[in-house]
Amino acid sequence: MEIHFLGTSSGVPTRSRNMSATAIRTQGARHWALVDCAEGTQHRILRTRLSPMSLRAIFITHLHGDHCYGLPGLLASAGMLNRTEPMAIVGPAPLRGMIECIMEATQLELPYPIEWVPLERLAQTQVLPDFTVHATALSHRIESYAYSFTEAAVERKLDIGKLRASGLPSGPAWRELQQGRDAVLPDGTVVLAESFLLPPRRARKVVIAGDNDTPELLGAEAATADVLVHEATYTEAILQKVGPGPQHSSAAMVARVAQDAGVPNLVLTHFSPRYLDRGNGLTLDDIAREARGQYEGNLVLARDFDVHQLDREGKLRLIQSRPATIGPWQNDPPSSPAP
Amino acid sequence: MEIHFLGTSSGVPTRSRNMSATAIRTQGARHWALVDCAEGTQHRILRTRLSPMSLRAIFITHLHGDHCYGLPGLLASAGMLNRTEPMAIVGPAPLRGMIECIMEATQLELPYPIEWVPLERLAQTQVLPDFTVHATALSHRIESYAYSFTEAAVERKLDIGKLRASGLPSGPAWRELQQGRDAVLPDGTVVLAESFLLPPRRARKVVIAGDNDTPELLGAEAATADVLVHEATYTEAILQKVGPGPQHSSAAMVARVAQDAGVPNLVLTHFSPRYLDRGNGLTLDDIAREARGQYEGNLVLARDFDVHQLDREGKLRLIQSRPATIGPWQNDPPSSPAP
Numbered sequence: 001m002e003i004h005f006l007g008t009s010s011g012v013p014t015r016s017r018n019m020s021a022t023a024i025r026t027q028g029a030r031h032w033a034l035v036d037c038a039e040g041t042q043h044r045i046l047r048t049r050l051s052p053m054s055l056r057a058i059f060i061t062h063l064h065g066d067h068c069y070g071l072p073g074l075l076a077s078a079g080m081l082n083r084t085e086p087m088a089i090v091g092p093a094p095l096r097g098m099i100e101c102i103m104e105a106t107q108l109e110l111p112y113p114i115e116w117v118p119l120e121r122l123a124q125t126q127v128l129p130d131f132t133v134h135a136t137a138l139s140h141r142i143e144s145y146a147y148s149f150t151e152a153a154v155e156r157k158l159d160i161g162k163l164r165a166s167g168l169p170s171g172p173a174w175r176e177l178q179q180g181r182d183a184v185l186p187d188g189t190v191v192l193a194e195s196f197l198l199p200p201r202r203a204r205k206v207v208i209a210g211d212n213d214t215p216e217l218l219g220a221e222a223a224t225a226d227v228l229v230h231e232a233t234y235t236e237a238i239l240q241k242v243g244p245g246p247q248h249s250s251a252a253m254v255a256r257v258a259q260d261a262g263v264p265n266l267v268l269t270h271f272s273p274r275y276l277d278r279g280n281g282l283t284l285d286d287i288a289r290e291a292r293g294q295y296e297g298n299l300v301l302a303r304d305f306d307v308h309q310l311d312r313e314g315k316l317r318l319i320q321s322r323p324a325t326i327g328p329w330q331n332d333p334p335s336s337p338a339p
Numbered sequence: 340m341e342i343h344f345l346g347t348s349s350g351v352p353t354r355s356r357n358m359s360a361t362a363i364r365t366q367g368a369r370h371w372a373l374v375d376c377a378e379g380t381q382h383r384i385l386r387t388r389l390s391p392m393s394l395r396a397i398f399i400t401h402l403h404g405d406h407c408y409g410l411p412g413l414l415a416s417a418g419m420l421n422r423t424e425p426m427a428i429v430g431p432a433p434l435r436g437m438i439e440c441i442m443e444a445t446q447l448e449l450p451y452p453i454e455w456v457p458l459e460r461l462a463q464t465q466v467l468p469d470f471t472v473h474a475t476a477l478s479h480r481i482e483s484y485a486y487s488f489t490e491a492a493v494e495r496k497l498d499i500g501k502l503r504a505s506g507l508p509s510g511p512a513w514r515e516l517q518q519g520r521d522a523v524l525p526d527g528t529v530v531l532a533e534s535f536l537l538p539p540r541r542a543r544k545v546v547i548a549g550d551n552d553t554p555e556l557l558g559a560e561a562a563t564a565d566v567l568v569h570e571a572t573y574t575e576a577i578l579q580k581v582g583p584g585p586q587h588s589s590a591a592m593v594a595r596v597a598q599d600a601g602v603p604n605l606v607l608t609h610f611s612p613r614y615l616d617r618g619n620g621l622t623l624d625d626i627a628r629e630a631r632g633q634y635e636g637n638l639v640l641a642r643d644f645d646v647h648q649l650d651r652e653g654k655l656r657l658i659q660s661r662p663a664t665i666g667p668w669q670n671d672p673p674s675s676p677a678p
Binding site for chain 2: 011012013014015018039040042043046047063064065066068069070072073076077080094095097098101102104105106107108141142
């Protein structure tokens with residue numbers, strides 16, 4: 001599984017970070033899913049190998065602008081690429097009315113259907129072929145959710161020792177069993193796949209949360225997850241200064257819950273732009289230090305364009321970083337024509 | 340007068356060009372105005388010296404997404420800066436309902452008032468202190484307008500020769516007259532300003548047009564303008580291939596009208612991304628060559644981040660280019676903390 005961070009700032013963009021958007025996909029798969037879609041997400045996608053053509057579903061955690069204002073533009077651009085495959089959209093109920101209002105006012109006609117999946121029907125709907133997706137309600141100024149992505153199918157290995165001991169010769173029968181299908185031998189004997197398959201490994205699970213001031217609400221989800229992606233808008237000190245009004249989490253709050261749940265990988269994101277300013281003395285090291293004081297697992301601070309891979313053993317590692325060689329001007333056409 | 344190009348691509352962003360947004364301001368003024376506001380306009384503004392705090396008014400030419408999807412995000416970000424000054428918004432009627440629908444769904448509350456100016460009231464409303472603004476209806480798939488910005492006040496010079504000849508000594512009286520006020524001499528004599536002021540120079544006028552397939556509609560406006568900024572989405576050859584459906588102008592169509600109107604400066608923009616791709620053999624030189632075949636004035640092809648200054652003599656020149664030294668990553672915080 002891969003997690004692509006496309007925006008890691010909260011509220012407003014900075015020069016190096018856009019607002020929330022996170023892509024998730026099965027490694028090597030063509031199709032992918034997006035969690036949140038801030039303004040400028042399509043501009044970020046332009047600088048990755050992801051394509052709006054193969055985007056299968058969009059999950060919106062909550063309707064604050066810094067998590068959804070990029071949705072109309074992304075839908076429009078996918079339309080201009082002549083996409084025809086349906087796009088699933090999952091999110092709080094008022095999202096559909098808003099998008100339809102925008103589409104009407106701007107006469108946006110899409111060459112592909114949108115499949116609106118109401119949150120209350122998410123559990124019964126197979127939105128993605130490779131993940132089951134589950135929503136957990138959070139606590140914020142506006143209705144907000146976390147989405148848990150769990151592998152839908154986990155490959156199983158043959159118990160080679162047991163097969164050898166059984167005397168069944170390797171060949172077509174083994175291959176059938178490996179696919180999970182019972183094998184019928186030339187003499188008509190049926191060999192049950194279940195008897196020769198090792199127990200499946202645990203399905204990997206990634207939780208990507210929206211804005212939330214009560215990370216404890218994700219305790220149970222995190223306890224069975226490999227990765228928790230959660231906002232840590234600021235440190236405790238800044239949270240105390242700002243007050244509880246904005247309903248965000250501090251790094252310490254999230255880290256404590258992650259530690260208690262025993263989730264092995266914690267990715268913090270959605271950082272206040274105050275950490276990215278120069279000269280105010282605050283840096284993301286403050287966030288990291290505070291989280292590390294509470295959490296002993298693998299801690300990651302998300303950055304735009306970073307791609308993390310969760311391998312089958314549950315280890316999360318950075319496999320790709322921001323394309324430092326790709327400046328914003330590389331495709332610049334020639335300057336205005338000389339007179 | 341300054342014209343800042345913040346987006347010069349049509350339909351979709353490219354790596355070097357965003358979709359439509361153009362800033363206009365009086366040279367040296369703090370406040371400024373914006374014509375169109377595509378998704379990502381606030382990201383462009385971040386890389387200029389313009390601030391959402393001093394943006395006085397936004398004019399939307401038409402409601403296609405590539406001209407207005409950045410408006411909610413820009414309004415929200417100005418709010419997060421704690422702006423309190425009113426923001427005027429001018430545009431086709433359905434714009435207000437759409438923005439109000441988005442604000443309601445996303446619970447966006449702004450700390451400053453929006454002053455909606457219906458197009459039919461624009462002529463009677465002083466939206467900007469330094470320009471009178473006039474709208475001209477265009478022809479496109481959706482209601483579309485050009486906005487003409489004309490200097491509201493033109494400074495006048497004293498007729499020094501006539502003053503000297505009159506025997507009026509230089510000093511406070513001259514200064515009064517220069518301000519356009521009648522001067523009262525110590526002996527009670529009133530000297531009329533009008534008698535000693537040279538005729539004012541012509542007020543400068545810049546026309547910034549929305550999407551339009553009939554540039555002739557701007558013939559009269561262009562005839563009294565110093566600058567016409569108009570889309571030239573493609574060349575004649577591509578227009579023939581695409582067909583008239585999208586209702587855009589070719590470079591030749593616009594250039595002919597500009598030539599006939601005698602407008603001294605023509606700025607083309609809103610280029611199809613096909614000219615910015617590599618490897619398809621098309622370049623913006625095709626657009627320039629075609630326009631030059633019809634137009635003998637000063638031709639400019641707009642580029643993102645270019646700032647053009649129109650001086651008092653009506654000469655338009657490039658005074659600032661894209662900030663080549665500002666890469667997208669310059670403010671990057673330290674990478675994820677080492678374990």
